[in-house]
Amino acid sequence: xxxxxxxxxxxxxxxxxxxLDSVSFALREDKIYGLLGRNGAGKTTIMxxxxxxxxxxxxxxxxxxxxxxxxxxxxxxxxFIKESQKYPDTFTVRDVMSVAATLFENWDREYASxxxxxxxxxxxxxxxxxxxxxxxxxxIVVGLASRAPLTIFDEPYLGxxxxxxxxxxxxxxxxxxxxxxxxxxxxxxxxxVSLMLEHVLLIDKGKLMxxxxxxxxxGSAYTVTGAAAKVERFSKDKQIIRKESFxxxxxxxxxxxxxxxxxxEARASGLETAPVSLQQLIVHLTKTESSQEKEGERx
Amino acid sequence: MNxxxxxxxxxxxxxxSWYVLPWFVVGMAFVINWAIGALAAxxxxxxxxxxxxxxxxxxxxxxxxxxxxxxxxxxxxxRRRDYFLGTTIMASAVCLGSAILLYALTEIEKxxxxxxxxxxxxxxPWIDSIPDVGRIWMYLIVLLLMFFLGFxxxxxxxxxxxxxxxxxxxxxxxxxxxxxxxxxxxxxxxxLGRFLGGFSPLxxxxxxxxxxxxxxxxxxxxxxxxxx
Numbered sequence: 001x002x003x004x005x006x007x008x009x010x011x012x013x014x015x016x017x018x019x020l021d022s023v024s025f026a027l028r029e030d031k032i033y034g035l036l037g038r039n040g041a042g043k044t045t046i047m048x049x050x051x052x053x054x055x056x057x058x059x060x061x062x063x064x065x066x067x068x069x070x071x072x073x074x075x076x077x078x079x080f081i082k083e084s085q086k087y088p089d090t091f092t093v094r095d096v097m098s099v100a101a102t103l104f105e106n107w108d109r110e111y112a113s114x115x116x117x118x119x120x121x122x123x124x125x126x127x128x129x130x131x132x133x134x135x136x137x138x139x140i141v142v143g144l145a146s147r148a149p150l151t152i153f154d155e156p157y158l159g160x161x162x163x164x165x166x167x168x169x170x171x172x173x174x175x176x177x178x179x180x181x182x183x184x185x186x187x188x189x190x191x192x193v194s195l196m197l198e199h200v201l202l203i204d205k206g207k208l209m210x211x212x213x214x215x216x217x218x219g220s221a222y223t224v225t226g227a228a229a230k231v232e233r234f235s236k237d238k239q240i241i242r243k244e245s246f247x248x249x250x251x252x253x254x255x256x257x258x259x260x261x262x263x264x265e266a267r268a269s270g271l272e273t274a275p276v277s278l279q280q281l282i283v284h285l286t287k288t289e290s291s292q293e294k295e296g297e298r299x
Numbered sequence: 300m301n302x303x304x305x306x307x308x309x310x311x312x313x314x315x316s317w318y319v320l321p322w323f324v325v326g327m328a329f330v331i332n333w334a335i336g337a338l339a340a341x342x343x344x345x346x347x348x349x350x351x352x353x354x355x356x357x358x359x360x361x362x363x364x365x366x367x368x369x370x371x372x373x374x375x376x377x378r379r380r381d382y383f384l385g386t387t388i389m390a391s392a393v394c395l396g397s398a399i400l401l402y403a404l405t406e407i408e409k410x411x412x413x414x415x416x417x418x419x420x421x422x423x424p425w426i427d428s429i430p431d432v433g434r435i436w437m438y439l440i441v442l443l444l445m446f447f448l449g450f451x452x453x454x455x456x457x458x459x460x461x462x463x464x465x466x467x468x469x470x471x472x473x474x475x476x477x478x479x480x481x482x483x484x485x486x487x488x489x490x491l492g493r494f495l496g497g498f499s500p501l502x503x504x505x506x507x508x509x510x511x512x513x514x515x516x517x518x519x520x521x522x523x524x525x526x527x
Contacts, residue, residue, distance in 0.1 A: 053527040075376040102305040
């Protein structure tokens with residue numbers, strides 16, 4: 001397998017502020033990546049730099065082994081759908097689709113029509129007059145129908161209702177199955193997409209915190225719930241990242257994979273163990289990082 | 300498909316802004332002028348200068364095309380170079396079409412006795428004696444100049460933002476003021492008049508191709524470093 005994206009020491013600064021601080025990673029062909037992180041963490045900046053829509057202050061970006069800047073070999077194979085995409089005032093949905101059809105070599109007209117129907121988009125209406133959610137659907141249709149070898153979605157579903165969101169996930173999974181490609185999905189709604197993701201990149205404050213297989217990440221912590229005293233006993237000497245009590249019950253999240261014997265032990269004392277969700281893990285990781293830093297600043 | 304052609308095709312989908320609106324503006328100016336002229340008809344020939352509206356529109360068109368289409372097409376993976384070339388081709392074609400149309404309308408104006416009421420809307424007496432192709436050429440150069448002036452300003456704005464645009468206008472204002480002051484100080488106005496008077500209208504307008512070319516090249520350099 002080859003690397004579709006290679007990023008080395010990528011840095012972007014605005015004056016003193018470092019939006020990205022020496023980020024390095026590589027993305028492999030035909031996988032679905034989650035680019036996760038809080039608002040302002042630097043996700044959108046990374047995607048703009050990948051597609052040469054903005055310029056890095058330092059470091060290197062390679063797509064398909066080449067610099068993407070002014071490079072049609074790279075750009076024609078890349079589709080970047082962003083949350084706040086602007087469209088020409090007079091353009092209708094049909095206009096957007098036919099322009100996109102000429103620009104992406106793998107564009108599938110039939111598939112695009114089907115998506116337009118599924119998302120209930122009015123072809124003749126001006127995109128500017130559409131609701132926020134429908135504008136997002138326009139971006140999603142372009143992103144999916146482009147079938148670009150590298151497809152990037154940056155928060156593509158602002159204003160989309162739950163039905164349309166799950167429609168997007170279904171289509172993405174189904175079409176990805178038929179036409180594998182590299183997908184980068186940047187999102188806040190981690191729970192909704194976590195099962196799709198094969199690999200996770202976590203950005204916080206311009207730094208790459210995690211570059212890990214999603215499966216491994218999911219198994220990297222677990223939760224134990226039960227009577228407080230029993231949970232306390234079980235979790236003694238273990239690394240706890242979260243503790244929550246309600247009534248006589250206690251729930252703790254423990255780092256590491258639970259071994260067979262530990263699960264046996266938990267079951268014997270009437271405790272429930274469950275894998276921790278990706279979202280909980282990420283919330284925990286990005287929260288502690290910032291609160292630790294705050295403490296550092298106070299000192 | 301060639302990606303420059305894609306950009307041209309994308310522009311040409313916006314028929315309203317490129318084809319309809321400019322001539323709608325001219326048409327409105329014409330109707331208003333004609334109504335006034337017909338009411339006030341006293342036998343004199345009225346010189347309206349209404350033709351200026353198409354040149355002003357080309358300037359506006361240059362200004363808005365970057366804000367309208369640049370973020371859209373760049374986001375659809377178009378190179379800045381292809382965007383620039385495609386937009387140039389589109390604008391040049393529209394300017395050429397407009398130049399020919401202006402010429403045709405001038406001829407109609409002359410043939411109809413200035414629209415039956417002695418209203419000169421399209422005719423410019425200064426260049427009226429110049430042969431046909433020469434006049435089309437002159438219209439084309441000025442239309443292109445207006446477009447690229449607007450385009451350059453818009454590219455400048457995209458590259459350097461609002462503050463950059465302020466600095467540019469302050470700089471231009473300062474340069475023009477300085478030129479005026481110096482010309483007056485050294486009493487060179489007569490020389491300047493004689494220098495410009497030495498050109499034929501055709502020669503003078505043809506020289507405008509030089510600033511047009513500069514704006515063209517400058518726009519490209521700005522656009523190459525512009526971000527979305």
